[in-house]
Amino acid sequence: MNPLQPVFWRQGLFLQPQHFQHNDYLLRHRQSRLSALTMPYVWGVADMELDEAALADQSVMMNRLTVLMRDGLLIEYPGNAVLERRRFDLSRLGGGRTLYVGVRRMLPDQANVQVVERIEQAAQAETRLAATVEPAELPDTYEQGPHGQVELMSYVVRLFWEDEIASLGQYELMPVARLFQDGDQARVQHEFIPPCLNLAASPALGKLLRQLRDEVAGRARQLEVFKVRQSGAAHGLEIDAGHIDLLLALSVLNQFGPALHQLMESPTTHPWEADGLLRQLVGALSTFSDRCNMLGETRDGRMLLSAYRHMDLGAGFHALATLIRSQLNEIAAAPEMLVRMQQEGAAPGYYVADLPEGFFGQRHRYHLVASGEMEGSQLAVMMVTSAKMAVPEQIEMLVTHSLPGLDLIHLPEAPRGVPRRAGAQYFHVDTLSDAWARVVQAHRLALFLPDAPASLQLELIVSKW
Secondary structure: OOOOOOOOOOOOOOOOHHHHHHHHHHHHHHHHHHHHHHOOOOOEEEEEEEOHHHHHHOEEOEEEEEEEOOOOOEEEEOOOEEEOOEEOOHHHOOOOEEEEEEEEOOOOOOOOEEEEOOHHHHHHOOOOEEEEOOOEEEOOOOOOOOOEEEOOEEEEEEEEEHHHHHHOOOEEEEEEEEEEEEOOEEEEOOOOOOOEOOHHHOHHHHHHHHHHHHHHHHHHHHHHHHOOOOOHHHHOEOOOHHHHHHHHHHHHHHHHHHHHHHHHHOOOOOHHHHHHHHHHHHHHHHHHOOOOOOOOEOOOOOEOOOOOOHHHHHHHHHHHHHHHHHHHHHOOOOEEEEEEEEEOOOOOOEEEEEOOHHHOOOOEEEEEEEEOOOOHHHHHHHHHHHOEEEOHHHHHHHHHOOOOOOOEEEEOOOOOOOOOEOOOEEEEEOOOOHHHHHHHHHOEEEEEOOOOOOOOEEEEEEEEO
16 A cells, blocks of 8 residues: 555445545655655754753653654644653763654554553553543534534654664654763753754754854954945055955855844744855855865865764754854954044043953954054154053153153054055054053053144054964
8 A cells, every 4th residue: 555545535435444544644644755855854853841850850851842753743742742751860871861752653554542541641652642531522613513522642752762762663763852960960961953843943053053143243343344445535445455365255254144144033944054054154265264175175085074964963063163163263364353542631642542351362463553644654753753652540651751651663564464544554562561561451551642643543453363
């Protein structure tokens, strides 16, 4: 018998249970086959909540579960299923043990339904379905007729451990959670990602994708200082040939940033679609890295990425995230932060900046960009010979006693990772001194320049090396 063969309904047919059983099977099998033939991986967990309080009693229990099995069976608990409460030995959890749900397959030559007094008794039944002796009373939903008795069945959902599944060939199985031993307690490994029907089904997968989305957006914001504006002359921005690669990287990030945002706005997005988008991002970012090619293959033939594996989403998505973060870090020397110094007080030439916590770091380098309506070489000489840079409390003392502050080393051109601006002068800020240690402690920096042009603008730029 082929489950896709339709029943020959005709006048005078003597109806038997097999007619309706086969027709039910036909409809479900047809839908399952159509999904499998037209869409990838249409099975997995849609929603799940483990009763973590029950773990203290060394028991596993589900508060709710929605899962679409590989054979097309939709399980909803509570709803159309009964689900057992299973005890476990804490010492066997160790570093981690995967929990599976299972439903017995339909066996044509055996009884597939067990009749019980109470539905709770069916939780450990060895059949696919269970029904109670007493039928359910159902109303007439089309007319206000009398209630009718209908015998309803529930799917029997069992809980199994990963070391038991080898002997469970008669069950459809699905991994749903992973537990581990933490001292004298059992805990849920929240980083575990089961096979999912959509992103909303796995908080761990959603968190990983949100972090990647934010890192891509953050890197794009860092590179925005290299944007080519239509009013470039007004902004004093020049196109530096040395920054073309950063502009191209910004273009890639500006393309994938919105796509990642849209991905996370739809909780019903399938993980396979998310995997495809991240692989495209890897391919685009490989333009700026010699670590691997567009498929994640290194020069010595190692594959940093594997094919999509619906049963092992955690390994696949973590490999993608690791590679993308590495590629983002290889986009050369974009500014980590830009802080504008503001003129303070009535006297011209006195500028102050409050420095945020993220301004300081062991691998950070600091540059001062000065621009104004003054010839470039003249401004450079003035800054090197006359400017005093230190914490605000020390500026007056430095000026009064003609003492040097932080050393400003003039650079002939914009350093790598610092946006090039027309007429601007660039200075490296020396951080190997006690004066800089006081800046780090105070989180404030001041600069005084006698006879400073009224149009003077000062920017502190942080980049990593």
